[in-house]
Amino acid sequence: MKPKGDQMEPVVLDAIMLSDSTIREVGTNKLSLIGCFSFFNAAAFPFPAPNFFVTPFITNLSGIQKRINVTVRIEDPNTGHVAMSASGTLETTGDGQEFPRTFIFDRSFPFIGVIFPGAGMYKIQILVNSEPIGNREFEVKAISAQA
Numbered sequence: 492m493k494p495k496g497d498q499m500e501p502v503v504l505d506a507i508m509l510s511d512s513t514i515r516e517v518g519t520n521k522l523s524l525i526g527c528f529s530f531f532n533a534a535a536f537p538f539p540a541p542n543f544f545v546t547p548f549i550t551n552l553s554g555i556q557k558r559i560n561v562t563v564r565i566e567d568p569n570t571g572h573v574a575m576s577a578s579g580t581l582e583t584t585g586d587g588q589e590f591p592r593t594f595i596f597d598r599s600f601p602f603i604g605v606i607f608p609g610a611g612m613y614k615i616q617i618l619v620n621s622e623p624i625g626n627r628e629f630e631v632k633a634i635s636a637q638a
Contacts, residue, residue, distance in 0.1 A: 504625030
């Protein structure tokens, strides 16, 4: 949350996407998410997940000065244990001292070597400047091989 006159106006988390890969186009700065998914299927546990990306889409950053720190955490909601986290920093460019309200932050964070101890629901938590702004759940499903 940040001050906006007499009121507190929250940063908005529009979406959290999971994908196998991402591509940032040079010149246009367009982001392509390749192989989007909502869950993992695991035949055995602990499950070493294939490498993947988490991409949050964050808006309404006006009032935040010059720089934001974004952290993405994968948590086991039953224990609160953080399976893995990734973070990055974004700074304004040019003469602007703060982000415009309409700016959309859409950076992809790689997750390599995540191991899920068991089946169940896991949570992706997004933090901006160490403050939680939103989350989403996703499932790691136990499957058995078909004959």
